[in-house]
Amino acid sequence: MSVSRRGFLAGLGGLGTAAVLSACGSSDSGSSGSTASAGSSAAFSGKGPINFATGKDTTGKLQEILDGWNKSHPDEKVTLKELPESADDQRSAMIQNFQVKSDAYSVVGMDPIWVAEFASQQWVQALPSGTDTSKLLKSSVDAATYFKKLYGVPFTTNGELLFYRKDLLDAAGVAVPKTWDEMWAAWEKVKGTPAAKGMTAYAGQLSKYEGLTVNFTSAVLSAGGAVYDEENKPTVNTDEAKAGLQTLVDGFKKGYIGKPNLTYKEEESRQAFQDGKVMFLVNWPYVYPKAAATDGSSKVAGKFGIAPVPGIGSGTGTTVLGGLILGVSSFAKNKATALAFAQYMATESVQKEWTIASSQAPVATSLYSDADVIKAYPYTETLKKALDNAGTRPMAHNYGDVTLAIQNAVYPALSGGKSVDETLKSLQSKLETLAK
Template sequence: MRRVRGISKAATLIAPALAAALILSACGGGGGGTSQNSDALTGTGPITLVQGKDTSGNRHNQIDAWNKMHPDQKVTLIELPEDADTQRQQMVQNFTAKTATFSVVDVDVVWVAEFAANQWIEQLPEAQIPTSSYLAPTLETAKYFNKLYAVPRASDGALLYYRKDLLTAAGVTNAPTTWADMTAACKKVQAKQPSIGCFTGQFSKYEGLTCNFSEAINSAGGTILNDQGKPDVNTPQAKAGVDFLVNGFKDGYIPKASLTYKEEESRRAFQDGNLVFERNWPYTYAKFGATDGSSKVNGKFAIAPLPGLNGPGVSTLGGHDLAISKFTKNKLTALNFIKFLTGQAEENNNLQATSEAPTWASLYDDPALVAKYPYLPVLKQSILKAKKRPAAVQYQDVSAAIQNAATDALTGAKTSDQALAELQTKLTQLLAK
C-alpha cells in the first residue's frame, strides 16, 4: 500500500459464502466475468497514467525513460490528490462518464473488485504477465472471480518505525513485540524526554483508518469477517484491539493530533523527531533516511514488525495495481506500458528510488538489496502474513462503516462495545444486499 489511497485500496479473496450475495448486486449489468476478450486490447499511440501525487518524483523518471524509447507512444502523467478517497472519486467520475481521458489507472488493491464488476477496466491477458514472479498475496489482489484485471505494481505491509537511539539511551535493547512492551519503552524514554510523543499511526477519517483499525483488531486475535465471509467484529478479541487504541488516546500514548493524521502527517511527525514509534508503510523509509537535512531521524531509527496484544501484530495488506480503462484508446500501448512499469528491472528501480515495497518476490531475497535496504526481510514477512481488508464490490460502504465505528470509539463518542455492536449490525446489512 505505498500509501493507502490505500493501503488498499482482492476480489478473489471474497469468501464463498459472501460471493453469492455480492454477485447479485455487483454483476447486475453483466458483471466482471463478461469483460471484453483480452485479445481485443489493440491500438498504439499516446496514453495517460493516472495516479496519486508523485511525491518521490520517480514516476516522472520512469515515464521519461519510456517516452525516450517510444516517442510515438508517449505517456502523460495525470496526478490526483494524495488521499485515497478523492482519487477513487475522480476515477469513478471518469469511468461513469465513459471518457477516454484516463488510460492506465493506478488503483488501490481494494478497488479492483468494484472496477471490474462495473466493467470499468479491461480483463488482461494473463499468459502475457509473469504471474509466478510476484508475491502470491499481491497477485491475488489483481484478480476478480479468478480472472486478471490488473497487474501488481507495489505491495505494502505496515512496519513499526522506532527511534533506536532513544531506546538505547533509555536502556531498552530490543524493539517491542507487544503493545505493553511499546508503552513501557515509551515511559522510559519520556522519563528522560517528557516532550516527545509515544506512538502514532493514521487515524484521520479516511481509508488509512480502516487499515489501522483493522490491524488493531487482527493483532489482538479478532477479525472483521470470519472465514465464511460473515461479519464477526463484535467479539472480546476485537474489543481488546480497539481498546488499545481507545486507551492510547485517553492515556496520552497516542497524541490527540493523531486523529487528524494521514500517512504524510504521521510521517512528518516522526521525521521531525516528535515521536518514539510510528506505524507506516515502507515508502517512508527513504524519507526518514534522507541526507539532505530534511530528516531529523536519519541514522537514528530502525524498523520492526508491528507489535500486537500478545506478540507480533498483523499488518493490513496494502498496495497498488495497474489497470486499463475500458473507455480509453490505444490499449495495446497501455498494456505494454504496464508490462514495462511492473517488470523486474523497473520494480528494482522503483524500490531503490522510493523504498516502496516491490511485488517481485526475488527482490526481497537479493543480498545486495537487503544490504542496502535492511527492512526487506521484515517487510516480506509483513506482506506474507498480512490480512486483506474485507473484499466486497460495495467496498466503499464497508470501509465507511468501519471508519464511522472507529471514529466514534477513538473520539469517545461511543464506547468500544457500542461501536463494535453497531458495526456488526451495519456490516451484516451491507453484506446481505
C-alpha cells in the same frame, strides 16, 4: 494524495519522491507461485496502440520506461495519459470515462481499494486464466484479486512499519517489541528516564479520515481477526476485532497514546516522532529518510530502528497494503497489447528501474534481495517481512461508504464516547446493511 500513496523509499540516496503511483486492497486466491483463476483469454484480443492512464509522474522516469516499450513495439505504442495528482480526482476521471464506455483509457492505474468497485461494475476486465503471478509478492496479487478473479497486474506496493527509538531501548536493555503489550512494557521501563522527558509512548494515524480505517484494520488483523471475511462479509463483532479496537482504546485511557493522536494524519505523526516526542511510530516507510536526515531537521537521526508492526495478543502484527494495480479497461481496444504491457511493467528489469528511480516499493519478489536496492534502501528486507504478512482494507464495491462507516464508528470509541462492544455491534449492523 491517497493515505497509502506515500513513496515507500522516498528521498533516500538523494532520490526524489515519486508522485502518485501507489496504494491498498484484498481477497482470497491469486497467490504467488501459481497462476490466477480469471476471465477468458479470448476477451484479450487485438494488438495496436494503447493509452495508459495513471496519476501524474514527477520523476520523468515513467515516460522513459514507456519509450523503452515503444521502441521494441513500434506497432503497439503506449501513450501516457497523466491524471491529476489527487487520488480522488484520478478515480473520478476514470469513472467518467467508464460510464460513457470510452476507449480513451486502455490500461488504468488503480488504487487497490478501487478494484472491487471497478470489477463489480465490469469496468475492468478479469485477466485470463493462467496469468502468471509466480514472481510477484503474494500480498500484491491478493490486492488485485476480487472474488477469486485477478483484475489487474500489480505494479507497486507499500506497507506501514514500526519505527522505534533504538537508543532508548538499548539503554534500557529492552528487545524490539513484537506485540503491543511488549511495546507498552518497554515504555514503562523507559518513561522515567531523563531521555524520555516530555515523551509519550506511541503515535499513529488516528484522526477521522482514511488513515483511521487503515490503523483500525491493521489492529483487527494484528489480533487475528478480519474486518471482512473471505466471502466479503463484515466480521467486526468478534472477539478478535474487539481485542484490536480495545488495544487502541486502552492506549488512550492509559496515556500511552496521547490525545493529539486524535488529530494526527501521516505528517503529524511523522513529525512527532522526528521531533523526539514519541518512542514508537507506525507509519509508511517514507518517514525513514526524513527521520534519518542529518541536516538538523530530525532529532532522532541515528537513534531509531524499524521493524514490522506489532501483534495483539497471540496475533501476528499485520500491516495494511498500499500499491498500484494496472487494470485493463473493459472498453479498450487492443486488449492483447494492453495486457502484455501491464505484464511488462511487472518484469524484474522494469521493476528495478522504477524502484531505484521513483522510491516506490516493487512487486517483483526478487528485488527484495537485490544488492543495488538494499544498498539504496537499507530497510528493504524488513519491509519484505511486513509485506509477506500484509492484509488489506475491505474489498467492498461501495468502499467509500464502508470506510466512512468505520471512521464514524471507531473515532468516538477512541475519544471515549462509546464502549468497544457498543461500537462494534453498531458497526457490524451498518456494514451488513451496506453489504446488501
